[in-house]
Amino acid sequence: MIEEGKPLFVQIAEQVEDSIVDGSLAEEAQAPSTNELAAFHRINPATAAKGVNMLVDKGVLYKRRGIGMFVAAGARDMLLTERRREFALRYVQPLLVEARRIGLGPDDVADLIRAGAEPATP
Amino acid sequence: MDSVIEVRHLTKRYKDVLALDDVTFDIQRDAIYGFLGRNGAGKTTAMSILTAQNLPTSGQVRVFGEDPYENAVVLSRMCFVRESQKYPDDATPRHALASARLFFPRWDQDLADDLVEEFQLPLKRTIKKLSRGQLSAVGVIIGLASRAEITFFDEPYLGLDAVARQTFYDRLLTDYAEHPRTVLLSSHLIDEVANLIERVLVIDGGRIIMDESTEDARAQATNVVGDAATVETALRGREVIHRESLGRVSSVTFLGRLDDAERAAFAAVGLDLAPVSLQQLIVRLTQQRTPGRDTLAPASQEGTLR
Known part of the structure; x- marks a missing residue:
């Protein structure tokens, strides 16, 4: 932890x-x-x-x-605003760095995110 | 700053060995210190002198503003839990606790009883028949229940299993929170105590090599992994304390903080940065010299030894 x-x-x-x-x-x-x-x-x-x-x-x-x-x-609102502002830096940037390393473009990443967000089909 | 201990130019020489070499430091009131260093670095010597169980060769020690030597008032405000405390042959833990109760004005008997139960210490067995862990428990209980204004724990955990050590750490923290006091904790299990200590005092070869807040110490070094040539270029001008390599990849630990822009620059050329734990940092800083300390040339002042 x-x-x-x-x-x-x-x-x-x-x-x-x-x-x-x-x-x-x-x-x-x-x-x-x-x-x-x-x-x-x-x-x-x-x-x-x-x-x-x-x-x-x-x-x-x-x-x-x-x-x-x-x-x-x-x-709570204050923290939500702050976290949304930091989201790109903390989560999206590292995602894009790894994507680039393994040859995925921004569109590929976006597709993966969309697929991941869909409810799993039984 | 409110200091309870002031050490100035303290030197201790045993025959041809310099155990403490012109050491100067302060200990602040009501903080938990990690007093860290390798075996033979001078920790026990320093604590013995601070508690007047040993005399300095030269230099000055002040505890609560006074010289502790043969100073009963100052000594009753300090508790030194020695790693190898000796007891009389027929003494039992009950005797040890009873004499501690007489000696320490702030002794808390309820806490002592509680701890005896928690550590399952047999009170009536003679101390020489106790296991190493039970012997350590005697010291830990006295150290905690004495509630002395300054408590020294010199490697108090020998023979204690992981559960008993955690009990000790938990009890130390909760009792310290309710009754703030100054604690010097000497330990080799640096990772275990890293979160408990507010300040770090590292002694190596009889000299203080680190005296700062744990937080600052932790931020002091960074590890970088990546292509050897890229690492070397990126680290130009920085102080490297450790280097390892595997094929073309090298892993290098260096001192100094990085700001966000510098971190981004490392990442941009494909270098991975990782934090360095307090234990790793201290291992790196103290492994640069061989164990043992500087030996003096045949001492002309040999006659001045205690």
């Missing part, structure tokens, strides 16, 4: 964002605490805190004094 190559705190933040994007962590719901994240991912609490702070700075989480962290209203 934890991979090398990307700072750990960024990965922690992204996993919290994943739960917001897929709806398992609703807006205005309480987010996991730094210590819960640290224990769950078996990482240093300072690293978990850095991930949480990144989400606070970004406006995804906000702090209620004495209670904990909560998901901000509008966080």
Whole structure:
């Protein structure tokens, strides 16, 4: 679950964002605490805190004094917009690099995507 | 920065061997450090001097701003779990835990009882009849339950199986989260502790060769794989720490960060980039010298040895 190559705190933040994007962590719901994240991912609490702070700075989480962290209203839309913007860079570019290496053109790739998206015929 | 330990120009010489060579570093309050290095690099010597169980040849050590030597107040705030702790012949774990309870002002008996159960430590068997893993468990339990402001774990895992080690890591993290304190964890199982530690201190041949946040350390090196000639061209001017080749393909580890544009440039010429784990990085950085350390010429100061 934890991979090398990307700072750990960024990965922690992204996993919290994943739960917001897929709806398992609703807006205005309480987010996991730094210590819960640290224990769950078996990482240093300072690293978990850095991930949480990144989400606070970004406006995804906000702090209620004495209670904990909560998901901000509008966080899901914000994350969806951001992820759609990054989709080309993160997923399409690597796809095209590999396609080129094995001699597939953009149209071939598009055909494969269409075929893959169709419901499997029994 | 809030330091609990300050080490300045610390040197320790044993006969003709330089165990610590003019070492200077600080340890910040309430952080978990990985104190890493090969066998004989000087880790245990450094920890022994910091806990006043050994004397420096020269240089200065300050713990909580004071000299730890024969300083009972400072010593009761530190716990040193030695890899090869010796106990009296007829001592049992019960005796060891009872004396630890007397010595450490922040001792938590409930935590100790809990850990005894979790590690299934037989309290009444004499320590010399314990297995290596059970002996390690005694040290781990004392290290955790003492809640000392500074705790040194010197390879605390010997003989502990994977499950018991995970128990140790989990307990360390949860107890640290509730009771923040300074921990120096010396370990060869770098991959196992990489996510637990906030900072990395690497000692090699008696010298500190790395002192930084784990996050920065991890981003320090990259591995590149591809056509040998292309790799060489792309890496011109960079510091290479390891090289392997298989036919025309080479795999090279180099220091330095890459920005997005540089990554794209590597990808454009068909080179694959891969991250380097903390363990790989430290292996690469410390394998450049042979084990053992610089030996001095016949020492003229031999008479000054402790």
